[in-house]
Amino acid sequence: MHEQDIAVRLERLEHSLRRRNLLAASMFALGASLALIGTSVATPDAGVVPEIRTYKLTVLDSEGRTRVQIAEDTSDIARNSPATGMTIYDAKGDERGGIGTMANGSAVMALDAPVGVGYKVRDRAGMRVAPDGTAVITALSNEGSFAASLVAQGNQGRLELSRKDSARGEISTRVLTFDSDSTKVEKAP
Protein backbone atom coordinates (compact mmCIF):
# COMPACT_ATOMS: atom_id res chain seq x y z
CA MET A 1 0.00 0.00 0.00
CA HIS A 2 2.79 2.41 0.97
CA GLU A 3 4.79 1.57 -2.11
CA GLN A 4 1.74 2.23 -4.27
CA ASP A 5 1.32 5.63 -2.59
CA ILE A 6 4.96 6.49 -3.24
CA ALA A 7 4.58 5.47 -6.89
CA VAL A 8 1.59 7.81 -7.38
CA ARG A 9 3.38 10.70 -5.73
CA LEU A 10 6.51 10.09 -7.83
CA GLU A 11 4.42 10.10 -10.99
CA ARG A 12 2.91 13.46 -9.96
CA LEU A 13 6.37 14.87 -9.32
CA GLU A 14 7.64 13.69 -12.70
CA HIS A 15 4.65 15.32 -14.40
CA SER A 16 5.24 18.53 -12.48
CA LEU A 17 8.91 18.60 -13.48
CA ARG A 18 8.04 18.10 -17.15
CA ARG A 19 5.70 21.13 -17.02
CA ARG A 20 8.38 23.17 -15.30
CA ASN A 21 10.94 22.30 -17.97
CA LEU A 22 8.47 23.30 -20.67
CA LEU A 23 7.78 26.61 -18.90
CA ALA A 24 11.49 27.31 -18.51
CA ALA A 25 12.05 26.72 -22.22
CA SER A 26 9.11 29.03 -23.10
CA MET A 27 10.37 31.77 -20.79
CA PHE A 28 13.83 31.54 -22.35
CA ALA A 29 12.37 31.87 -25.85
CA LEU A 30 10.23 34.84 -24.79
CA GLY A 31 13.17 36.57 -23.11
CA ALA A 32 15.35 36.10 -26.17
CA SER A 33 12.61 37.52 -28.45
CA LEU A 34 12.14 40.57 -26.25
CA ALA A 35 15.88 41.15 -26.16
CA LEU A 36 16.04 40.99 -29.98
CA ILE A 37 13.16 43.45 -30.33
CA GLY A 38 14.71 45.76 -27.77
CA THR A 39 18.01 46.00 -29.58
CA SER A 40 16.31 46.17 -33.00
CA VAL A 41 18.41 43.27 -34.24
CA ALA A 42 15.26 41.76 -35.65
CA THR A 43 14.58 44.72 -38.01
CA PRO A 44 16.63 45.49 -41.14
CA ASP A 45 16.47 49.31 -40.66
CA ALA A 46 17.99 49.59 -37.22
CA GLY A 47 17.33 53.03 -35.70
CA VAL A 48 14.52 53.94 -38.15
CA VAL A 49 11.10 54.43 -36.60
CA PRO A 50 8.44 53.87 -39.29
CA GLU A 51 6.08 56.47 -37.86
CA ILE A 52 6.07 58.92 -35.01
CA ARG A 53 2.76 60.14 -33.63
CA THR A 54 2.75 63.01 -31.23
CA TYR A 55 0.83 66.15 -30.26
CA LYS A 56 3.98 68.25 -30.23
CA LEU A 57 7.42 67.92 -31.78
CA THR A 58 10.11 70.29 -30.51
CA VAL A 59 13.54 70.56 -32.13
CA LEU A 60 16.29 72.21 -30.09
CA ASP A 61 19.60 73.71 -31.20
CA SER A 62 22.99 72.83 -29.75
CA GLU A 63 22.38 75.24 -26.87
CA GLY A 64 19.04 73.72 -25.96
CA ARG A 65 16.89 76.55 -27.40
CA THR A 66 13.64 75.71 -29.19
CA ARG A 67 14.13 76.45 -32.90
CA VAL A 68 11.29 74.48 -34.49
CA GLN A 69 8.01 73.29 -33.12
CA ILE A 70 5.25 71.34 -34.85
CA ALA A 71 2.00 71.44 -32.92
CA GLU A 72 -1.41 73.01 -32.49
CA ASP A 73 -1.54 76.51 -30.95
CA THR A 74 -2.08 76.58 -27.22
CA SER A 75 -4.93 78.75 -25.96
CA ASP A 76 -2.56 81.50 -24.68
CA ILE A 77 -1.21 82.37 -28.15
CA ALA A 78 -2.81 85.51 -29.64
CA ARG A 79 -3.68 85.00 -33.31
CA ASN A 80 -6.60 85.85 -35.58
CA SER A 81 -7.42 82.18 -35.60
CA PRO A 82 -5.73 79.21 -33.88
CA ALA A 83 -3.18 77.51 -36.12
CA THR A 84 -1.75 74.03 -36.40
CA GLY A 85 1.55 73.50 -38.17
CA MET A 86 5.24 74.24 -37.96
CA THR A 87 6.64 77.34 -36.23
CA ILE A 88 10.26 78.52 -36.45
CA TYR A 89 12.09 80.46 -33.73
CA ASP A 90 15.26 82.55 -33.88
CA ALA A 91 18.29 82.17 -31.62
CA LYS A 92 16.66 84.54 -29.10
CA GLY A 93 13.68 82.22 -28.77
CA ASP A 94 11.23 84.55 -30.59
CA GLU A 95 8.72 83.24 -33.13
CA ARG A 96 9.84 84.21 -36.65
CA GLY A 97 7.35 82.46 -38.87
CA GLY A 98 5.66 79.25 -39.74
CA ILE A 99 3.51 77.25 -42.07
CA GLY A 100 0.16 75.87 -41.06
CA THR A 101 -3.57 75.63 -41.42
CA MET A 102 -5.89 77.77 -39.34
CA ALA A 103 -9.20 77.14 -37.65
CA ASN A 104 -10.84 79.73 -39.96
CA GLY A 105 -10.15 77.49 -42.96
CA SER A 106 -7.11 79.23 -44.43
CA ALA A 107 -3.64 77.85 -45.12
CA VAL A 108 -0.79 80.24 -44.34
CA MET A 109 2.97 80.57 -44.59
CA ALA A 110 4.45 83.62 -42.85
CA LEU A 111 7.78 85.19 -41.86
CA ASP A 112 8.11 87.76 -39.07
CA ALA A 113 10.51 90.61 -38.26
CA PRO A 114 12.67 90.25 -35.16
CA VAL A 115 11.08 91.45 -31.91
CA GLY A 116 11.46 95.24 -31.56
CA VAL A 117 12.02 95.93 -35.27
CA GLY A 118 9.34 98.07 -36.94
CA TYR A 119 5.59 97.92 -36.33
CA LYS A 120 4.49 95.91 -33.29
CA VAL A 121 2.59 93.33 -35.37
CA ARG A 122 5.63 91.55 -36.71
CA ASP A 123 4.25 89.75 -39.79
CA ARG A 124 6.34 90.96 -42.75
CA ALA A 125 6.09 88.39 -45.52
CA GLY A 126 3.77 85.57 -46.31
CA MET A 127 1.37 83.76 -48.50
CA ARG A 128 -2.17 82.80 -47.71
CA VAL A 129 -4.91 80.83 -49.34
CA ALA A 130 -8.29 81.75 -47.87
CA PRO A 131 -11.20 79.33 -47.41
CA ASP A 132 -12.76 80.72 -50.64
CA GLY A 133 -9.58 79.97 -52.62
CA THR A 134 -8.33 83.57 -52.83
CA ALA A 135 -4.52 83.59 -52.80
CA VAL A 136 -2.20 86.37 -51.63
CA ILE A 137 1.58 86.62 -51.61
CA THR A 138 2.59 89.75 -49.76
CA ALA A 139 5.37 91.83 -48.27
CA LEU A 140 4.58 94.24 -45.41
CA SER A 141 6.67 97.24 -44.42
CA ASN A 142 8.05 98.12 -41.00
CA GLU A 143 5.36 100.84 -40.96
CA GLY A 144 2.77 98.14 -40.45
CA SER A 145 0.97 98.12 -43.79
CA PHE A 146 0.98 96.05 -46.97
CA ALA A 147 3.80 97.22 -49.23
CA ALA A 148 3.62 94.86 -52.20
CA SER A 149 1.13 92.07 -52.90
CA LEU A 150 0.29 89.63 -55.63
CA VAL A 151 -3.36 88.66 -55.45
CA ALA A 152 -5.36 85.98 -57.28
CA GLN A 153 -9.06 86.54 -56.83
CA GLY A 154 -11.97 85.41 -58.94
CA ASN A 155 -10.75 84.96 -62.50
CA GLN A 156 -7.80 87.37 -62.45
CA GLY A 157 -4.63 88.47 -60.76
CA ARG A 158 -3.34 91.85 -59.69
CA LEU A 159 -0.27 93.54 -58.31
CA GLU A 160 -0.71 96.05 -55.50
CA LEU A 161 2.08 98.44 -54.51
CA SER A 162 1.53 100.66 -51.49
CA ARG A 163 3.20 103.51 -49.69
CA LYS A 164 2.28 104.81 -46.28
CA ASP A 165 2.52 108.57 -45.66
CA SER A 166 2.61 108.76 -41.87
CA ALA A 167 2.56 112.61 -41.86
CA ARG A 168 -0.71 112.70 -43.78
CA GLY A 169 -2.07 109.50 -42.31
CA GLU A 170 -2.66 108.10 -45.80
CA ILE A 171 -1.83 104.96 -47.73
CA SER A 172 -1.51 105.23 -51.51
CA THR A 173 -1.96 101.96 -53.40
CA ARG A 174 -1.28 101.40 -57.08
CA VAL A 175 -3.22 98.47 -58.50
CA LEU A 176 -2.07 96.85 -61.76
CA THR A 177 -4.29 94.31 -63.46
CA PHE A 178 -4.22 92.71 -66.92
CA ASP A 179 -5.98 95.70 -68.48
CA SER A 180 -5.79 98.53 -65.94
CA ASP A 181 -3.41 100.60 -63.84
CA SER A 182 -4.97 102.75 -61.13
CA THR A 183 -4.05 104.39 -57.84
CA LYS A 184 -6.25 104.78 -54.79
CA VAL A 185 -5.62 106.76 -51.61
CA GLU A 186 -7.06 105.59 -48.29
CA LYS A 187 -6.87 106.80 -44.73
CA ALA A 188 -4.32 104.82 -42.73
CA PRO A 189 -5.89 102.75 -39.93
Next chain:
Amino acid sequence: MRNLEVEARVRKLEQRAGRWRWLLVAAPVLMMSIMLAGRGSARPEAGIAAEIRTHRLIVLDHQGRKRVEIGEDAPDLDIKRNARVAGLIIFDGNEQERGGMVTADDGSATVALDAPRGVGYRVSDRAGMKVGADGSVLIGVLSNAGGFAARLIAQGAEGQLEVSHVDSAEGGASTRVIHVEADSR
Protein backbone atom coordinates in the same frame (compact mmCIF):
# COMPACT_ATOMS: atom_id res chain seq x y z
CA MET B 1 14.32 2.69 7.71
CA ARG B 2 14.68 2.70 3.94
CA ASN B 3 10.94 3.43 3.50
CA LEU B 4 11.19 6.38 5.87
CA GLU B 5 14.13 7.80 3.94
CA VAL B 6 12.28 7.47 0.62
CA GLU B 7 9.20 9.06 2.18
CA ALA B 8 11.26 12.04 3.42
CA ARG B 9 12.89 12.57 0.01
CA VAL B 10 9.55 12.43 -1.84
CA ARG B 11 7.99 14.93 0.58
CA LYS B 12 10.93 17.30 0.08
CA LEU B 13 10.53 17.08 -3.68
CA GLU B 14 6.78 17.75 -3.39
CA GLN B 15 7.41 20.86 -1.30
CA ARG B 16 9.93 22.16 -3.86
CA ALA B 17 7.54 21.54 -6.76
CA GLY B 18 4.79 23.36 -4.85
CA ARG B 19 6.92 26.46 -4.51
CA TRP B 20 7.25 26.67 -8.32
CA ARG B 21 3.52 26.32 -8.95
CA TRP B 22 2.96 30.12 -8.61
CA LEU B 23 5.19 30.59 -11.65
CA LEU B 24 2.67 28.70 -13.80
CA VAL B 25 0.09 31.34 -12.89
CA ALA B 26 2.41 34.36 -12.93
CA ALA B 27 4.07 33.63 -16.30
CA PRO B 28 0.91 33.86 -18.47
CA VAL B 29 -0.14 37.02 -16.61
CA LEU B 30 3.29 38.56 -17.22
CA MET B 31 3.25 37.62 -20.91
CA MET B 32 -0.23 39.04 -21.38
CA SER B 33 0.84 42.33 -19.76
CA ILE B 34 3.88 42.61 -22.02
CA MET B 35 1.73 41.97 -25.10
CA LEU B 36 -0.84 44.57 -24.05
CA ALA B 37 1.87 47.14 -23.35
CA GLY B 38 3.48 46.44 -26.74
CA ARG B 39 0.20 46.93 -28.59
CA GLY B 40 -0.59 50.01 -26.56
CA SER B 41 -3.92 48.60 -25.39
CA ALA B 42 -3.07 49.51 -21.85
CA ARG B 43 -3.22 53.29 -22.63
CA PRO B 44 -6.14 55.40 -23.76
CA GLU B 45 -4.17 57.12 -26.60
CA ALA B 46 -2.28 54.24 -28.05
CA GLY B 47 1.06 55.08 -29.66
CA ILE B 48 0.80 58.89 -29.33
CA ALA B 49 3.53 60.65 -27.38
CA ALA B 50 2.45 63.84 -25.62
CA GLU B 51 5.64 65.60 -26.75
CA ILE B 52 8.86 64.61 -28.48
CA ARG B 53 11.97 66.74 -27.99
CA THR B 54 15.06 66.21 -30.09
CA HIS B 55 17.99 68.01 -31.68
CA ARG B 56 17.37 66.49 -35.11
CA LEU B 57 14.49 64.82 -36.92
CA ILE B 58 15.12 63.08 -40.24
CA VAL B 59 12.31 61.74 -42.42
CA LEU B 60 13.19 59.11 -45.02
CA ASP B 61 11.37 57.93 -48.13
CA HIS B 62 10.56 54.27 -48.84
CA GLN B 63 14.06 53.80 -50.26
CA GLY B 64 15.70 55.10 -47.12
CA ARG B 65 16.77 58.42 -48.67
CA LYS B 66 16.71 61.56 -46.52
CA ARG B 67 13.85 63.79 -47.72
CA VAL B 68 13.20 66.11 -44.76
CA GLU B 69 15.47 67.22 -41.96
CA ILE B 70 14.58 69.48 -39.04
CA GLY B 71 17.47 70.71 -36.97
CA GLU B 72 20.40 73.10 -36.83
CA ASP B 73 23.18 73.13 -39.45
CA ALA B 74 25.96 70.77 -38.47
CA PRO B 75 29.26 72.62 -37.86
CA ASP B 76 30.90 70.58 -40.66
CA LEU B 77 28.12 71.12 -43.25
CA ASP B 78 29.47 70.78 -46.81
CA ILE B 79 27.04 73.42 -48.20
CA LYS B 80 28.19 77.03 -48.09
CA ARG B 81 25.65 79.45 -46.61
CA ASN B 82 25.77 83.12 -45.67
CA ALA B 83 24.96 82.18 -42.07
CA ARG B 84 24.31 79.06 -40.01
CA VAL B 85 20.62 78.16 -40.02
CA ALA B 86 18.12 76.17 -37.99
CA GLY B 87 14.79 74.96 -39.33
CA LEU B 88 13.32 72.57 -41.87
CA ILE B 89 15.23 71.50 -44.99
CA ILE B 90 13.78 69.44 -47.85
CA PHE B 91 15.76 67.10 -50.14
CA ASP B 92 15.00 65.56 -53.54
CA GLY B 93 15.30 61.91 -54.58
CA ASN B 94 19.05 62.42 -55.13
CA GLU B 95 19.34 63.63 -51.53
CA GLN B 96 20.28 67.11 -52.80
CA GLU B 97 19.00 70.05 -50.75
CA ARG B 98 16.06 71.69 -52.55
CA GLY B 99 14.80 74.26 -50.06
CA GLY B 100 13.71 74.98 -46.58
CA MET B 101 12.20 77.26 -44.00
CA VAL B 102 14.73 78.55 -41.52
CA THR B 103 16.00 81.25 -39.20
CA ALA B 104 19.64 82.22 -39.59
CA ASP B 105 22.29 83.40 -37.19
CA ASP B 106 22.43 86.75 -39.08
CA GLY B 107 18.92 87.52 -37.75
CA SER B 108 16.96 86.75 -40.92
CA ALA B 109 14.07 84.35 -41.50
CA THR B 110 13.86 82.69 -44.91
CA VAL B 111 11.84 80.34 -47.08
CA ALA B 112 13.64 79.13 -50.19
CA LEU B 113 13.29 76.63 -53.01
CA ASP B 114 16.27 75.51 -55.11
CA ALA B 115 16.84 74.18 -58.63
CA PRO B 116 18.15 70.63 -58.96
CA ARG B 117 21.93 70.35 -58.84
CA GLY B 118 23.49 71.05 -62.24
CA VAL B 119 20.50 72.96 -63.61
CA GLY B 120 21.16 76.61 -64.50
CA TYR B 121 23.35 78.99 -62.52
CA ARG B 122 25.57 77.31 -59.94
CA VAL B 123 23.91 79.07 -56.99
CA SER B 124 20.80 76.93 -56.84
CA ASP B 125 18.31 79.32 -55.13
CA ARG B 126 15.39 79.98 -57.50
CA ALA B 127 12.45 81.15 -55.40
CA GLY B 128 12.18 82.52 -51.93
CA MET B 129 11.01 84.93 -49.35
CA LYS B 130 13.23 86.62 -46.76
CA VAL B 131 12.70 88.98 -43.83
CA GLY B 132 16.01 90.58 -42.88
CA ALA B 133 17.20 91.45 -39.40
CA ASP B 134 16.16 95.07 -40.15
CA GLY B 135 12.61 94.04 -41.07
CA SER B 136 13.05 94.55 -44.82
CA VAL B 137 11.28 92.03 -47.04
CA LEU B 138 12.17 90.37 -50.31
CA ILE B 139 10.00 87.93 -52.24
CA GLY B 140 11.70 86.82 -55.40
CA VAL B 141 12.10 84.38 -58.24
CA LEU B 142 15.55 83.88 -59.77
CA SER B 143 16.31 82.71 -63.29
CA ASN B 144 18.67 79.97 -64.40
CA ALA B 145 20.90 82.75 -65.73
CA GLY B 146 21.56 83.86 -62.16
CA GLY B 147 20.11 86.90 -60.44
CA PHE B 148 16.55 87.93 -59.65
CA ALA B 149 14.08 87.73 -62.52
CA ALA B 150 11.27 89.34 -60.53
CA ARG B 151 10.99 90.45 -56.94
CA LEU B 152 8.64 92.24 -54.63
CA ILE B 153 10.38 94.43 -52.08
CA ALA B 154 9.14 96.15 -48.94
CA GLN B 155 11.61 98.66 -47.61
CA GLY B 156 10.98 101.72 -45.50
CA ALA B 157 7.31 102.72 -45.89
CA GLU B 158 6.69 101.41 -49.41
CA GLY B 159 6.79 98.50 -51.76
CA GLN B 160 8.00 98.00 -55.31
CA LEU B 161 8.19 95.39 -58.04
CA GLU B 162 11.38 94.78 -59.98
CA VAL B 163 11.35 92.78 -63.21
CA SER B 164 14.75 91.97 -64.71
CA HIS B 165 16.16 90.68 -67.98
CA VAL B 166 19.68 89.31 -68.43
CA ASP B 167 21.31 90.05 -71.76
CA SER B 168 23.30 86.91 -72.57
CA ALA B 169 25.46 88.66 -75.18
CA GLU B 170 26.47 91.62 -73.06
CA GLY B 171 26.22 89.86 -69.73
CA GLY B 172 24.41 92.80 -68.14
CA ALA B 173 20.96 92.93 -66.58
CA SER B 174 18.18 95.43 -67.25
CA THR B 175 15.63 96.02 -64.54
CA ARG B 176 12.21 97.67 -64.73
CA VAL B 177 11.19 99.08 -61.35
CA ILE B 178 7.51 99.75 -60.69
CA HIS B 179 6.79 102.03 -57.73
CA VAL B 180 3.54 103.35 -56.34
CA GLU B 181 3.76 106.53 -58.42
CA ALA B 182 6.19 105.80 -61.25
CA ASP B 183 7.94 103.25 -63.42
CA SER B 184 11.67 103.42 -64.09
CA ARG B 185 14.39 101.39 -65.79
